[in-house]
Amino acid sequence: MVNASEIDYGAVFQALPNAVALFTTDLVYADANAAFLRSMGRTRDEVVGRGLADAFADNPEAPAVAGSRMLRESLRRVAETGRRDAMAVHRYDVERQDRPGVWEERYWSPVNVPVLGPDGRVALLLHLESDITELIRTRDGSGGEDRATVLEAELRARARELQAVNERLRQAHAHEREVAQSLQEAMLPVLGPLRHHRAAVRYRPAAGDLDVCGDWYDLVDLPGDRVAVAVGDVVGQGLAAAGVMGQLRSALSAASRVADGPAEALEVLGLYARSVDGAESTTAVSSLIDRAGHTIAYSSAGHPPPALLHADGTVDFLDRATDPPLGARPEHVRRPQAEIPFTEGATLVLYTDGLIERRHEDIDAGLARLAGSLTRHRDAGPEPLADALLADLIPPAGATDDTALVVLPL
Structure with a gap:
């Protein structure tokens, strides 16, 4: 097998x-491939390093044809939002280099995609052009200016139809997203004061239209000056994921009250998850804080490790008791559990993967960013620290996955 490197x-x-x-x-233009240059009738030097408007101007003889302007608007949207944009089919004429002043009538179907850098911000814009001029000509039997007029009218009509359909879809998606988000927030616990300290919790939905997912958190006061804290992440999006999340959160909350530690609580949750459609491959981490004994017991079902911020700014990741996600094994197996001591002034942070994971990036890079942010803000209280973590770690265009976050001073 060929190595990616x-x-x-x-x-x-x-x-x-x-x-x-x-x-x-x-x-x-940062680069253009050979197919692009051939399609446009340009050399590399005539394109790379030049602005879009300089390299390809609009046809002055057809002021109603504004393909270059439409492309600029699409690219700017992608740069600002970090989201892919598939443009409607449009006419954009190309000036012949061998005959200045002579323009070829061309029709295109473009797609613009963000390319994210290591920091999760948009670094480049990838532009894919499909020249469908011959397809348009084949489908239309008229000729000359009449043919062009007919095609322009047809394209405008098609564009209006697509815009109307897209608007209806957007409204439907927005409604489903709103319902899913409301359902999810309704099923997350209303955080009341814990016995000694008040934790900070945050939930941030993903940036996409239908990307409300199944992330949750839970905090439970237990006898003996103990607190159970958990976060989890259901695979999937929308209403279905939110419904599964509610069932699993309630089950783990109940199990934490009676189980002998977080590993047993996750074992109970795993058995219950087998009877819940859509619960397969859910990840979760459960921890039990013993304030009197100054220890944290924890167990993870395939979830990113909690972070323990010490008063001196050092950070430990709780990663010595990690097992596969729920339902990953065909038979029941006891889950591991580990314990770590803490001193007064420390802070425990639990989160879901939307906070640290980025596409095409190793998870260690995200964990390093989290540790750096925790160290920088080690003197902040739980509420300011939660806000600082979201500001430091979630890209300006928004994360591609939901984020649940719990910050608990110890």
Whole structure:
């Protein structure tokens, strides 16, 4: 098998059969592959390093055809939101380089996609062009200016139809998202004061239209100056995931009150999850804080490790008792449990993967960012610390996954 480090991605980019270009967030061409240059009739020097408006102007003889302007608006939306944008089919004429002043009538179906950097911010914009001019010409039997007029009218009509459909879908998606988010928030516990300290909790939905997921948190006061704290993440999105989340959160909350430690609580939850459709591969971590004994017992079912911030700013990740997610094993197996001491002034932080994970990035990079943020804000109280973590770690365009966060001073 070929190692990813051995692949020449520059050669892959140039060999792509589709026309592809890369823009900076300032809409300057950073690169363009051979198919793109052939399609546009340009050399690399005529494109790379130039702004979109400089490299490809609109046809002055057809002021109603504003393909370049439409592309600029789409690219800016992607740069600002960090979300993919598939443009409607549109006409954009290309000036012939061998005959200045002569414009070729062309029709395109573009898609613009954000390319994120290591910090989770939009670093580049990937632009994919599909030239459908011949398809349009084949479907239309008229000729000359009449044909162009007919096609423009048809494209405008199609664009209006697509906009209407997209608006209806957007409204439907927004309604389902609102319902799912309301259901999810209704099933998350209303945080009351714990016996000695008040924890800070946060829930942030993902940036996408239907990306409300099944993240949850739970805190339970127990006898003997103990507190059980847990977070979990259901696979899936929308109403179904929110419903499963409610069942599992309630089950784990109940189990934490009677189980002999967090490992046994997760074992009970795993057995219960087998009877809940959609609960497979759910991750969760449960911890038991013993304030009198100054210890934290914990167990994880495939979940990112909690972070223990010490008063001196050092951070330990609780990763010595990790097992597969719920339902990952065909038979019941006892889950591991570990224990770590703490001193007064420490802070325990539990979270879901939306806080640290980024596409195409190793999880260790996200954990390092979390540790750095905790160290920088080690003197903050729980509420300011929770806000600082979200500000430091969630990309400006929003995370692609939900985030649940619990900050508990010890």
